[in-house]
Amino acid sequence: MVGLFASPASSTHAIWALWHTMAKSFPEVQPGGSLILAWQVKDKTVLVVGGGEVAAGRILNCLNADAKVKVVCPASGLNAEVAHRVAEKQVTHVDRLFEPSDLDDADMVLVAIDDPAASTVIWKLCKEKKIPANIADVPSECDFYFGSIHRDGPLQIMVSTNGRGPRLAATLRKLIAGSLPPNAGNAIESIGELRGKLRQIAPDAEDSPKRMRWMSKVSDTYKWDELSNLTPEDMENLLLFYPANKVPAIDVLLALRGGNGDLKLLDVFDGSFGFSVGA
Amino acid sequence: MVGLFASPASSTHAIWALWHTMAKSFPEVQPGGSLILAWQVKDKTVLVVGGGEVAAGRILNCLNADAKVKVVCPASGLNAEVAHRVAEKQVTHVDRLFEPSDLDDADMVLVAIDDPAASTVIWKLCKEKKIPANIADVPSECDFYFGSIHRDGPLQIMVSTNGRGPRLAATLRKLIAGSLPPNAGNAIESIGELRGKLRQIAPDAEDSPKRMRWMSKVSDTYKWDELSNLTPEDMENLLLFYPANKVPAIDVLLALRGGNGDLKLLDVFDGSFGFSVGA
Numbered sequence: 018m019v020g021l022f023a024s025p026a027s028s029t030h031a032i033w034a035l036w037h038t039m040a041k042s043f044p045e046v047q048p049g050g051s052l053i054l055a056w057q058v059k060d061k062t063v064l065v066v067g068g069g070e071v072a073a074g075r076i077l078n079c080l081n082a083d084a085k086v087k088v089v090c091p092a093s094g095l096n097a098e099v100a101h102r103v104a105e106k107q108v109t110h111v112d113r114l115f116e117p118s119d120l121d122d123a124d125m126v127l128v129a130i131d132d133p134a135a136s137t138v139i140w141k142l143c144k145e146k147k148i149p150a151n152i153a154d155v156p157s158e159c160d161f162y163f164g165s166i167h168r169d170g171p172l173q174i175m176v177s178t179n180g181r182g183p184r185l186a187a188t189l190r191k192l193i194a195g196s197l198p199p200n201a202g203n204a205i206e207s208i209g210e211l212r213g214k215l216r217q218i219a220p221d222a223e224d225s226p227k228r229m230r231w232m233s234k235v236s237d238t239y240k241w242d243e244l245s246n247l248t249p250e251d252m253e254n255l256l257l258f259y260p261a262n263k264v265p266a267i268d269v270l271l272a273l274r275g276g277n278g279d280l281k282l283l284d285v286f287d288g289s290f291g292f293s294v295g296a
Numbered sequence: 297m298v299g300l301f302a303s304p305a306s307s308t309h310a311i312w313a314l315w316h317t318m319a320k321s322f323p324e325v326q327p328g329g330s331l332i333l334a335w336q337v338k339d340k341t342v343l344v345v346g347g348g349e350v351a352a353g354r355i356l357n358c359l360n361a362d363a364k365v366k367v368v369c370p371a372s373g374l375n376a377e378v379a380h381r382v383a384e385k386q387v388t389h390v391d392r393l394f395e396p397s398d399l400d401d402a403d404m405v406l407v408a409i410d411d412p413a414a415s416t417v418i419w420k421l422c423k424e425k426k427i428p429a430n431i432a433d434v435p436s437e438c439d440f441y442f443g444s445i446h447r448d449g450p451l452q453i454m455v456s457t458n459g460r461g462p463r464l465a466a467t468l469r470k471l472i473a474g475s476l477p478p479n480a481g482n483a484i485e486s487i488g489e490l491r492g493k494l495r496q497i498a499p500d501a502e503d504s505p506k507r508m509r510w511m512s513k514v515s516d517t518y519k520w521d522e523l524s525n526l527t528p529e530d531m532e533n534l535l536l537f538y539p540a541n542k543v544p545a546i547d548v549l550l551a552l553r554g555g556n557g558d559l560k561l562l563d564v565f566d567g568s569f570g571f572s573v574g575a
Contacts (some may be wrong), residue, residue, distance in 0.1 A: 043377045044356055046386060047447055051334035052342075052361040053454040054440035058331045077323055082331040098322045107325060133501075147426040154504075161333035168326055174472070175332040175454045181488030184515035185523075189480065193453070196475040201468065209460030225433075236463035244464075 051162065051179055058084035062122050065108075066115045066139060067129035068095035071153045073102075075127045078163065080107055087123070089115050090130075117142055126150040156180060165190040169202030171209060203245035208236060211252050218256060231259055238264045250274060330441065330458055335404075337363035343402035344387075345394045345418060347374035350408035350432045352381075357442065358406075359386055366402070368394050369409075394418060399425055408432040435459060444469040448481030450488060482524035487515060490531050497535060510538055517543045529553060 063079045065072050068090035076099060079086045086108040088099060095103065095110075103110040111119065115135065120126065126143050128136050128150065140158040143150035152158035164177035165186040174193060176186045198204070212232055219228055235255070236244075247255070247270075254273040258265055265273075342358045344351050347369035355378060358365045365387040367378060374382065374389075382389040390398065394414065399405065405422050407415050407429065419437040422429035431437035443456035444465040453472060455465045477483070491511055498507055514534070515523075526534070526549075533552040537544055544552075 043380050046356065046359040047449075048360065048362050049450065050360045050362075050447060050452050052337045052357055052363065053332065053334050053443065053445060053452055055330035055332050055443055055454075055456045055458065056440045057438060063331075077325065078331055080325040081327065081329045083327050083329075084331065101322050149428065156336075159336060161335045164332065164334055166332060168329060170326075171328065171458045171460045172468075173329050173332055173456045173458065174468075175334075175456075177334045177452045177454075178484045178488070179334065179450045179452065181450045181491065182484045182511075182515060184512045185480075185484050185487055188515065189451075189453075189476070192477075193472055193475070196472070197468070198471075201464075205457045205461045205464050208464055209457070212460065232461075233463045236461060236467065 049179070051177060053164075053175060053177060054161075055173070056082070056125075056161075058082045058125065060085060061124040062087060063125045063127065064089065064119055064123040065127045065129070066090070066119075067153075068099040069129060069131075070096055070098075071129035072096075072127070073098040075129060075151075075153075075163070076102055076108060078166070079127075081168065084125075085109075087111060087119070089113070089119050115139060120146055120148060123148055127153070129153040167194045167197075169194075169197070171205045172202045198241035200241045200245035204241045207244050207247045207252075208232070211235065211247070211255065214252055214256060215259060219259065227262065231262060231264070234262075234264045239267055243267050248274070328458065330456060332443075332454060332456060333440075334452070335361070335440075337361045337404065339364060340403040341366060341401050342404045342406065343368065343398055344406045344408070345369070345398075346408035346432075347378040348408060348410075349375055349377075351375075351406070352377040354406045354408060354430075354432075354442070355381055355387060357445070360447065363404075364388075366390065366398070368392070368398050396421055399427060402427055405429040406432070446473045446476075448473075448476070450484045451481045477520035479520045479524035483520045486523050486526045486531075487511070490514065490526070490534065493531055493535060494538060498538065506541065510541060510543070513541075513543045518546055522546050527553070 058079060059082065061084055063084040063086050065076055065079070065086060065088045068088055072088070072090070073096055076086055076088065080102070086102075087110075088095075088103065088108050089111040090099070091114060092110075092112045099108075102108045115130075120142055126139065126148050128139050130136060133155070136152045136155060137158065140150055140152050140155075149160045150158075151161055151163070156162070162177070162180065164175045165183070167174040167176075167190050174190070176190045176193065178186045212228075215228055215232065239247075251270050251274070254270060255265070337358060338361065340363055342363040342365050344355055344358070344365060344367045347367055351367070351369070352375055355365055355367065359381070365381075366389075367374075367382065367387050368390045369378070370393060371389075371391045378387075381387045394409075399421055405418065405427050407418050409415060412434070415431045415434060416437065419429055419431050419434075428439045429437070430440055430442070435441070441456070441459065443454045444462070446453040446455075446469050453469070455469045455472065457465045491507075494507055494511065518526075530549050530553070533549060534544070
């Protein structure tokens with residue numbers, strides 16, 4: 018036997034070297050971060066204790082995620098924004114101080130009151146009941162922190178500095194918002210719609226890898242503005258290419274609009290996309 | 297009585313108009329999003345069921361957030377990356393299939409196995425025990441979703457398309473990473489250090505609003521590379537300006553380096569920052 022595995026000793030060495038090469042290719046752990054998660058609170062009850070400026074921000078975050086928000090706070094303590102949400106019936110309002118029974122139907126608890134002792138009592142009750150909670154400005158009494166969020170339709174971008182620099186987080190958020198493709202939100206909406214239609218025509222679980230590969234190909238093929246301008250007709254035409262696992266050039270898709278009779282659809286499938294159109 | 301509040305009728309009208317103007321100034325609710333949160337899992341036990349590619353990604357996310365990760369999976373089911381994490385003792389490994397007792401010490405559960413029935417059983421157990429959980433690829437069995445994360449030291453940026461377009465999320469993440477100030481992570485590290493030092497010299501809770509205002513002013517005054525190049529000496533000098541609630545121009549700060557004798561520190565405080573230096 019010659020070569021790489023010539024002897025047991027060098028074989029071990031070779032395997033060791035291979036192991037090291039492979040190990041290096043795995044991403045290194047970067048400790049000190051948070052686990053950033055998109056929490057699903059649709060129709061879940063989020064209890065907000067307090068009605069000031071911080072509470073107002075939390076409430077908006079929760080409403081943007083379709084939560085049922087219950088605000089516990091004496092009416093005199095509501096700021097203008099929270100009073101507006103109450104008046105518009107966007108939240109339910111319990112006009113008194115917190116009572117432990119408020120936790121009975123709470124899936125998540127956010128506390129923003131100027132009373133550290135009361136806050137700590139609520140935190141401890143939440144931990145007994147295993148309800149995720151955030152006590153504003155008390156990092157040690159938080160299961161999670163909030164960050165600075167950019168929102169554009171289905172797109173959400175969250176900037177966290179892990180508590181180091183909230184102001185820099187907001188600055189970065191604005192900087193990022195300014196550098197995004199202008200149609201990003203619409204493009205994502207389109208691709209989501211296409212994914213839904215695809216699931217209808219290829220619903221089986223075993224189709225999932227093929228579906229995912231094709232959706233990736235679509236995502237990589239078109240520019241942001243092209244994706245955002247896809248019409249329902251374009252999507253129907255695009256889905257014709259799924260069985261063959263192909264994605265046509267945008268020119269082909271545009272040429273197919275209005276059931277263009279000049280376009281020989283069979284030619285499109287011969288692989289010379291974009292060249293056989295209107296020939 | 298004349299003017300805006302001339303009669304009860306027009307007074308009501310005026311208040312109504314004012315209310316509308318104010319209401320318009322409150323951010324409108326944009327439903328359909330998630331509640332994106334930076335979950336604090338430092339030293340918490342995250343149970344990962346499964347050891348394939350998806351599990352490997354989850355495990356890295358958790359290790360990057362300092363969680364204690366327990367992986368339950370027969371050794372034969374571990375992919376190279378997970379096997380590497382086990383070999384390096386970055387995670388603890390339970391070499392068998394899931395058992396309900398695995399949940400006893402779990403603060404969070406992530407399931408990534410190719411067995412929908414078993415997954416559903418684990419999900420239901422988690423809900424009974426009120427443990428937050430994510431079953432990969434089963435949106436209806438998830439308290440939270442993962443997104444595409446950019447990491448640079450203390451900075452984390454998460455892109456979520458709320459399930460519409462994972463590929464576009466990854467594309468946007470890369471696009472954002474390329475558009476960030478090159479020193480963003482270091483700058484945030486610096487500002488965090490400065491915040492820590494400031495808390496030492498002005499530790500009282502009632503100083504918090506002044507501290508926050510001054511930190512915001514510092515964040516707004518310097519450029520990213522200037523922040524990231526602040527030395528411990530610069531920070532000490534900068535903190536001299538906190539009592540007067542001032543932030544010097546960067547030139548002043550640089551001129552103060554090495555205990556510059558030519559600099560008349562008193563002149564610096566006269567409000568003509570940047571002009572009285574080295575005169």
